[in-house]
Each structure stands twice: as C-alpha cells, then as structure tokens.
Amino acid sequence: MSELSFDGVTIRYGHGRHSLTAVDDVSLTVPGGEIVGLVGESGSGKSTLARAAVGLTPVTSGRITVGGQPVPTRGRRPLQMVFQDPYLSLNPRMSIGQSIAELLPPSSRADRAAEARRLLELVDLAPNRAQQFPSQLSGGQRQRVALARALAARPEVIIADEITSALDVSVQGTVLNLIRDLQSQLGLSMLFISHNLAVVRYVATRVVVMYRGRIVEHGAAADVLEEPQHPYTRELLSSVNGRTPGAA
The missing domain is CATH 3.40.50.300 (P-loop containing nucleotide triphosphate hydrolases)
Structure with a gap:
C-alpha cells in the first residue's frame, strides 16, 4: 500500500x-x-x-x-472511496457478485465470479450472497459489500x-x-x-x-x-x- x-x-x-x-x-x-x-x-x-x-x-x-x-x-x-450510504456505490439492479466483479481486472467470467466470492468471504459474508441484490441485505451487510467492491479495484x-x-x-x-x-x-x-x-x-x-x-x-x-x-x-x-x- x-x-x-x-x-x-x-x-x-x-x-x-x-x-x-x-x-x-x-x-x-x-x-x-x-x-x-x-x-x-x-x-x-x-x-x-x-x-x-x-x-x-x-x-x-x-x-x-x-x-x-x-x-x-x-x-x-x-484510490477507492467507501461512502456512508452504500447505495451510492451499489447498483440495485445488479447482483452483489456483479457489482464486485465489474471493478475486477479483465479476466474470464468464471474467474471474476470466483474472485467476487473470495472477496465476500474476506469481508465475512457467505459466498452465496453473490446471487443476492442490495435490497436483500441489511445495512451492515451492504457496507461490507461496499468494502469488498473497493478492494476489488486493487487500490493503494x-x-x-x-x-x-x-x-x-x-x-x-x-x-x-x-x-x-x-x-x-x-x-x-x-x-x-x-x-x-x-x-x-x-x-x-x-x-x-x-x-x-x-x-x-x-x-x-x-x-x-x-x-x-x-x-x-x-x-x-x-x-x-x-x-x-x-x-x-
């Protein structure tokens, strides 16, 4: 860093x-x-x-x-920023996995999906959350997803x-x-x-x-x-x- x-x-x-x-x-x-x-x-x-x-x-x-x-x-x-309201960085029409994967470096769809699941585990969320949407998560869970998404961009x-x-x-x-x-x-x-x-x-x-x-x-x-x-x-x-x- x-x-x-x-x-x-x-x-x-x-x-x-x-x-x-x-x-x-x-x-x-x-x-x-x-x-x-x-x-x-x-x-x-x-x-x-x-x-x-x-x-x-x-x-x-x-x-x-x-x-x-x-x-x-x-x-x-x-630099990556995590906001007070995670809805500012999470598209309600995209699944959690898709929101994280869109910031990952270019690779195959399977590799990006696997990395999104790994990042969810890193922020103490179950990998199967990748299939859910922001509206299905609590505020604390959404904030963890926002952290995972920030980490996906490999920021310094x-x-x-x-x-x-x-x-x-x-x-x-x-x-x-x-x-x-x-x-x-x-x-x-x-x-x-x-x-x-x-x-x-x-x-x-x-x-x-x-x-x-x-x-x-x-x-x-x-x-x-x-x-x-x-x-x-x-x-x-x-x-x-x-x-x-x-x-x-």
Whole structure:
C-alpha cells in the first residue's frame, strides 16, 4: 500500500465576496499500511477533502498524491472511496457478485465470479450472497459489500467516509472489527473519516482533527486522545459517551 498525501490543499466554492472556503491549506499524510482517522463535526471540511482526493470535487490549490505521484484522472485509480450510504456505490439492479466483479481486472467470467466470492468471504459474508441484490441485505451487510467492491479495484489507499455513522452500535462494532482485521491481513492504507472520536480511537493509529476547514491537531492516536492540546479536540472528547464500539 502507498502513501496518500495532501499538500497545502485549499478548496473554495464561488468567487469574490460570495466565495466559501471549505478546506483551507490542509496538509496531511496517510502512511503506507496505516489507518489515519480524520475527525470533525459536520461541516468541518473532512468529507470535502475526501471527495477531492477521488476527483469528485475540484481543488482550488495544492496537491494530492499517492506514492508521490498525482492522482490520475483516467484509467486505473489508486484510490477507492467507501461512502456512508452504500447505495451510492451499489447498483440495485445488479447482483452483489456483479457489482464486485465489474471493478475486477479483465479476466474470464468464471474467474471474476470466483474472485467476487473470495472477496465476500474476506469481508465475512457467505459466498452465496453473490446471487443476492442490495435490497436483500441489511445495512451492515451492504457496507461490507461496499468494502469488498473497493478492494476489488486493487487500490493503494481506501478512503472510508462515515461508513459506520448510519449503523446501530452493535453493527458498527462488527464493521470496525472487520476493518481492523483487513488492515492486519492486507496492510491497508486508509483515511478513516468520522465525527465520532470513539470510533476513530478503535481503528486509527494516527488522528487528525479538522475544524472549520483547517487542521487544528494531529499526532499519534494515543497522544491526541489522551492529552488533547486544542480546545476543540477536548470538546469532541467530552461528547464521547459509553465504551468504544467494537471493544470487548
């Protein structure tokens, strides 16, 4: 897995007096083989940054690179994004197996079907789910399929944008445990975006805190979460109640 870097990225909408700066001179790195948690409230700019990385939002200034190279706009893309709502990436008219197989490298139909079943097993779903459709699965199962589909594209980095926020707590834990397992097995590089510090604490090795489009704190997860330096980080921590999802 490669390193994902944002270097002085600014994203601005509109012009002149009516312009809005959603992301303001942000620099951060997701080292190869690590999960970095990007945390902040709704409107902090974290999802805008993620969308820019995968080409869904234009960058006003700055650079986004993977493995030191600009993210290509055509051909194979080294970044894959998993959204909060898996319906954004799953075609309701396609079977689960077909949705996964369409992102696989060219090969025979039989080989792609076999690989789709393998990826389903990798995300702890029965291979026979390949014959089902998104409407036949629960929200947690659909999110696992979205992860399998992202992995099918052989990405160098995965961006997970609030992928547990729409799930109930017990299902959140299952998905978070899966992410930890995949990171251990595959050495995933992941930018894990959430408004919930308890969730980030469970999966991330490093934490980046965004507030009003800027990074206000970053560092090793233990340092940021145990001895926060910025008032906003302390405010986020004070709002965390109960045990960490997925924890024993």
